[in-house]
Structure formats: structure tokens, C-alpha cells
Amino acid sequence: MVKNIVTTVWTEKGQFETNNPSGHKLTMFSVADEENKNTTGFGPKALMLSSLAGCSGLDVISLLKKMRAEVDDFKIEVTAELTDEHPKFYNKVQVDYHFTGTNLKEDKIKKAVNLSVEKYCGVMEMFRQFADLTTAIIFHEK
Template sequence: MKARIQWAGEALFVAESGSGHAVVLDGPPEHGGRNLGARPMEMVLMGLGGCSNFDVVNILKKARQPIESCEAFLEAERAEEEPKVFTRIHLHFVVKGRGLKEAQVKRAVDLSAEKYCSASIMLGRAGVEITHDYEIVELG
């Protein structure tokens, strides 16, 4: 896996993934940014959310669950001192469908956290406290 990060002036950067997709990163105004893109640590958090949500959806699809929507809401706390690493992250999944089995949703969230989500496992091994929960919304 590769990436290229190009400085675009002030606190603005363009990050390009090895697969050719680009994302704009920018720092906060107090550090010379213009709020034109996500902060790098926000990207780490979004990457974790994307990795986990990808797993949950795939596991539920493989279990032939009637999933129609899955959202992951993340909240993180960071250390007060530099480096301001994440200390705690909570993921809340909202899974929507018709006739979803709670045991299957719980299993999908647990498997993502414990076995499949490399971002979650990597951050957890680095000392970040990561918690998960879920809710199921039955669609009519």
C-alpha cells in the first residue's frame, strides 16, 4: 500500500492513495489552515469508521441478513499533551433492515472489532481504548 502527500501551501495538503484517489487535508486556522479539508487525525478516525463499517456490512451480507443501511458514528478523545494521540474511541452502529437478527448484528460488530478491522486492532494495540455498541432499526 502506498500514498503520496503533496504540500499545497500554508497548512493545505493533497493526499493521493495508491489506488489513485485524492483527499484534501487542511489544518485549523490557528495553525495557518483555511478549513478547506479534513484534519489528518479526523482522517484516521474516519478510516477506522470506514474499516469497521465495511466489515459489519460484509459480515451481515454473508450471513444473508436483510440489511438496508448501516451507519457508524464515532466519538474520540485525545490526550491533552503532545503528541495528542487518541486515548478513547467509541463506535456506535445504527443498522437498519427488515427482520435483522440481533445475534447476527452483535456477531458482526464483535468480529469486526476482534478479528477483521485492522485499523481498530492496530489502534487498540497502541493503547487506545476502543468500545462499540449498536442499535437495530426495524424498517416497515
């Protein structure tokens, strides 16, 4: 079994610096500071959404390469709703996969996304434990 360890250190006011198992670092800050233009980094909950998109996106790109289904551009938009009561958490999450290109191989792209959503993306599975999760695939032909 793989064990991951991260260390998170309070650096100032409402900011923490955290690392990942490979040693890279990022800054997290309080949601109350999100409007502060001098703050760089991520809010913890927004970072969860980025992790969801990144996990699935890495799966999809790897699968598309193996399937020889090239795209010119690929982006994922995640829209999430927080509960009103504390502790606030995402209870509804929509993941939209946008693909742009000429002569897109739609069947292969759909297969790659579905494999990520249903089989490979561990972050997606974690989100399913607490949120109503829906996905959509949108094609943009050039």
C-alpha cells in the same frame, strides 16, 4: 508482504494533498483551519476516525451479505477524546454501530460486528495499541 506507498504534497498554507495506493486523492488541512468554510478536506486526526469507521463498516457489510442479514440503513458513529498534552492523540474511542430495519436479525448483526472488531479490522487493531476502545450495537426497528 504487501507494501503501500502514499505521496503527500504541500499545496498551500496548511493544506496537503495525498493519494492512496489506488491513486485517489484527498486534501488534508491544519486543525486550525477547520473553522474556515472555504477549506475542503479533512483534518488528519479526524481522517483516522473515518478510517476506523470505514474499515469496520466494510467488514460488517460484507459479512452481513454473506449471512443474508439485510438492513435498511447502517451508520457508524465514532466519538474520540484527545489527550490534553502534546503530542495529542486519541486515548478514548467509542464506536457505535447503528442498524435500522424491519425484523433485524440481531444475532447475525452482532456476530458480523464482533468479527470485524475482534478479527478482521486492522485499523481497529491499530487503535487498540494506543486507545481505550469500546463499541456498542444499537438497533432501530422500523
